[in-house]
Amino acid sequence: MKVFITALAFAAIAASVVAVTLNSIQEPSSVAFTTSGARVGDPGNNLIGPS
Amino acid sequence: MPGSFSIFKLAAFALLLLFAQPASAQLSFKPTAEAVQEDKLLNALKEGDKISGRISIPDRNAANLIQPAGRDWRDFHRGKLPWIGGIAILGMVALLAVFLMVRGRIRLQRGFSGKTILRFASFERFTHWLTASCFIILALSGLNVSFGRTLILPLFGADAFAAMSAWAKLAHNYLAFPFMLGLVVMFLIWIKDNIPGKVDIEWIKQGGGILSNGKHPPARRFNAGQKGIFWIVIIGGALMSVSGWFLIFPYLIGNVTELQVWTVIHAVIAMLFIAAMLAHIYIGSIGMEGAFDAMGTGEVDVNWAKEHHSLWVEEQQKKAGAPSDRTPHAVPAE
């Protein structure tokens, strides 16, 4: 039983670590699609909610 | 002089007449001779191809004007896939139910001895339960994407179902990583005991003894059925991992047509994988008396071990230095 609970806990913690890591490197489309020629100040929040 | 002025006007008027011809009748070139025609482009498309062009924005996906393959993808996901999944999974459930009714629970022929032998160390059990628990959530959340809208949404209403599905999707995306880790560790710790051998051929020839009482073909640590499950998990899991990796990092491919292929692989392998795991869960829980202990506590009854993994018990007892106490019975020549 102890081994099983440990496995569940490990899975949950690993998933959370992955979530935090991936979300920190995920780019909003306003950043991903900014080119050197485009100067984007405030990309806007309408339609996509607060970032 | 008034005369020259009127000659200029006349000349100008004549020039005008020379060039002012009805456009359609007299043009020597046709302005639309090489114009792209949507019909021609659509008919020229091969399977999976797209009509695309030049765009002025950074999002490369926007260059695809029309991708008709999306229609085929939709037909597959709402048409064929539910049948594949339904037949595989419900078919397996039905098969297992019939097996339980006909064969019953596979009992220990000589009863429990009360003495146990260590089958799986705690690290092995940890790896198994890590992979298995992730698999359960991954399978359920995945099935929710394919079937939830038809089976669960009508029961709970749109808002509750969407909220649950959002969490399910997050769980699916993030638990995939510990699942992949579990797969790798499982492969490393158990590959050496899962190489197919002659004992397995004999075991398969006797049907594993699964259908008849009293037949217990010898087996090493893992019998042929278990080796089959191992390879299904490793290969199926690898396919799920690779396809899933491309779906969670779509910019690696960036091409919607390729991503469609990977979703099909991901979905079909998932249905088959789930069906196979149902059989594994069955035999490891209610299907066979004494089997669950192997993963539950790690210790199995010696009689159980002798009946189902006789060669393994001998190896273990030799290692421990204990005198072999097997009853004389035919062992296939190695």
Place this chain on the structure above:
Amino acid sequence: MARVKFLCDADRCIECNACVTACKNEHEVPWGINRRRVVTINDGKPGERSVSMACMHCTDAPCAAVCPVSCFYTTADGVVLHSKDLCIGCGYCFYACPFGAPQYPKVGNFGSRGKMDKCTYCAGGPEADSTPAEYAKYGANRLAEGKLPLCAEMCSTKSLLAGDCAIIAEIYKERVMKRGYGSGMWGWKTAYSDSPTG
């Protein structure tokens, strides 16, 4: 109730992007989301044609069919809309859409791409018509005010037509007859398989 559609007359489109600008301005579309875009086929070669593309509001919309949470709905006018409250950002609609209409606030998927956004035919969404709540989620609702989509209204050459399908199909057919050529009703065969010519 009329069934409304878009029709882009590629032989008139000059790639001015007024439609894109109008849409971006009217709905305050954030940078990176492209509800409408102009694609140029055979750019620089003879026979180059530009097509303005956004959601085509298909009959039997594939996005609606594949959505795991069934967040799409079609209005009486034939406009395909969706609920951002139900959307889980899985991206399935993007795989199914023949026209690449679904847009997402985040790239790379990971946990979620965020709530899908797309052209609404200037018809808003499930929120109450012409409220700030609807504007914040779905943009302006011109249809509720009896107006047509702004992209078609702002088209500098009247190549992008929007409105009742019979009327705009008729306009296009008149043009094709008069000038003697037409590169096709782009997307109609794919989007409106039940009525590909109006």
